[in-house]
Amino acid sequence: MANILFYFFSCALVVASFMSISMSHPVHAVLSLIVAFMSAACLFLMIGAEYLGASTIIVYVGAVAVLFLFVVMMLNNDKISSKKPQTSNKLGLLAMVAAAAVIYYFTTAFNNSPSFLPTPESLAIDKDSNTLAIGKILYTEYFLPFQVSGLILLLAMVGAIMLTLRHNKPTKRQDVNKQIQREKAVKLVNPTTGKGVKL
Amino acid sequence: MTPLFGDITILHYLILSGIIFTIGVCGISVHRRSIISLLISIELMLLAVNINFIALSGYWHNYDGQIFSIFILTVAAAETAIGLAILICYFRNKGDIEVSQINHLKG
Numbered sequence: 001m002a003n004i005l006f007y008f009f010s011c012a013l014v015v016a017s018f019m020s021i022s023m024s025h026p027v028h029a030v031l032s033l034i035v036a037f038m039s040a041a042c043l044f045l046m047i048g049a050e051y052l053g054a055s056t057i058i059v060y061v062g063a064v065a066v067l068f069l070f071v072v073m074m075l076n077n078d079k080i081s082s083k084k085p086q087t088s089n090k091l092g093l094l095a096m097v098a099a100a101a102v103i104y105y106f107t108t109a110f111n112n113s114p115s116f117l118p119t120p121e122s123l124a125i126d127k128d129s130n131t132l133a134i135g136k137i138l139y140t141e142y143f144l145p146f147q148v149s150g151l152i153l154l155l156a157m158v159g160a161i162m163l164t165l166r167h168n169k170p171t172k173r174q175d176v177n178k179q180i181q182r183e184k185a186v187k188l189v190n191p192t193t194g195k196g197v198k199l
Numbered sequence: 200m201t202p203l204f205g206d207i208t209i210l211h212y213l214i215l216s217g218i219i220f221t222i223g224v225c226g227i228s229v230h231r232r233s234i235i236s237l238l239i240s241i242e243l244m245l246l247a248v249n250i251n252f253i254a255l256s257g258y259w260h261n262y263d264g265q266i267f268s269i270f271i272l273t274v275a276a277a278e279t280a281i282g283l284a285i286l287i288c289y290f291r292n293k294g295d296i297e298v299s300q301i302n303h304l305k306g
Contacts, residue, residue, distance in 0.1 A: 002205035010215045017219055017243050021226030026235050033239055036219075040246055047203060047212070047257040052265055052272075056249070059272050064242065064279050071283045072235060075290050117209060117258070119201065130265075137262050138269070149273040156277030160284035166291075 006046060012039040026072040034065045051131040203257060212254030220247035234296055238282050245275045 016036035023029040037060040044053035128136065138146055167173075191197045202208050226240030249268045256264025290296050 003207060006205065006207045006211065010211070013215065014218055014222070017222045017246075020239055020243065021222060021229065021236065026233070029236065029239055033242065036243070037246065040250060043212075043215075043250065044253055047254060049253045049257060049265055049268075052249075052253055052268055055269070055272060059276055060242075060246075064276055067279060067283055068235070068239070071286060074287065075296065133262050134265055134269075138266055142266050145270060149270050152277050153273060156280045160280045163281075163284040163288045 002046065006043070009039040009042045009046070012036075013043065027069065030065055030068045030072060033068070034061050037061050037065065049130060051134050203254075209254055209258045212250060216247045216250040216254070219250065220244055223247060232298055234282075234286055234298055237298070238279060242275065242279065245271060 013036050016032045016039065019032040020029045020036060023032060037056060041053040041056040041061075044050075044056060189197050203212075220243075223240045223242075223244035226243065227237060230236035230240065249271055252264040252268045252271070256262060256268075286296060289301065293300070
């Protein structure tokens with residue numbers, strides 16, 4: 001059963017990633033990228049990396065792919081999709097054939113020799129659940145890199161907002177400097193009954 | 200070779216990751232023209248690296264690979280956000296996102 005699931009998800013991953021680079025329409029490409037990420041997350045789940053599987057779905061499918069879709073739909077769609085890749089199509093095909101040959105060579109060369117990777121020393125069953133074990137390492141041993149990665153995210157957020165923010169003329173916005181320097185902002189009026197107030 | 204589960208060994212995961220990485224490289228070489236396809240290919244390559252890290256982490260029962268994979272995820276998200284923001288900015292100024300036209304910083 002596990003074998004069938006692995007082969008199913010890996011075939012889905014390969015086909016979806018191939019489609020995501022071969023589709024001429026960008027929206028279709030992004031949608032097949034989503035399929036690829038979903039099947040990769042299922043493969044992560046099968047190997048026992050539950051936290052990474054969940055966060056792949058959350059980050060890639062939930063954030064990155066949606067960002068891609070937004071951008072593809074915001075930009076002028078006819079202009080982008082009409083330009084088909086015309087250069088180096090043969091080069092890509094050649095590279096793919098070469099990659100297949102290399103993969104075939106490596107599988108045949110290494111499948112019978114067990115020593116290309118050191119075998120794991122202990123096959124001890126992990127006591128903690130995956131997320132708990134990751135948290136125990138991430139917040140102690142890797143605390144500084146964790147903080148730095150948070151800083152990177154902050155930087156990306158500020159940078160993306162700074163790049164895309166536009167100050168349109170018709171938009172009403174508050175100018176603090178002007179507001180502070182304003183004089184006669186408040187006027188005290190003693191209204192008489194029966195008459196309106198003229199400002 | 201000790202199987203991870205079923206009959207699946209570490210070799211299967213490594214070959215799968217190699218295939219995905221190669222598809223990403225081919226995508227970069229085929230789509231020289233549109234930036235969005237280039238970014239999609241880069242995402243595929245980062246996914247292949249993630250598969251490698253996680254498979255080896257499961258093979259050795261060592262969580263360092265998964266931690267590093269989290270960092271890769273973070274950097275990939277930041278890179279995509281910045282790249283797409285630059286793309287939008289460029290599109291507003293020029294009205295087109297042809298890669299071969301983006302050479303104004305060459306001087």
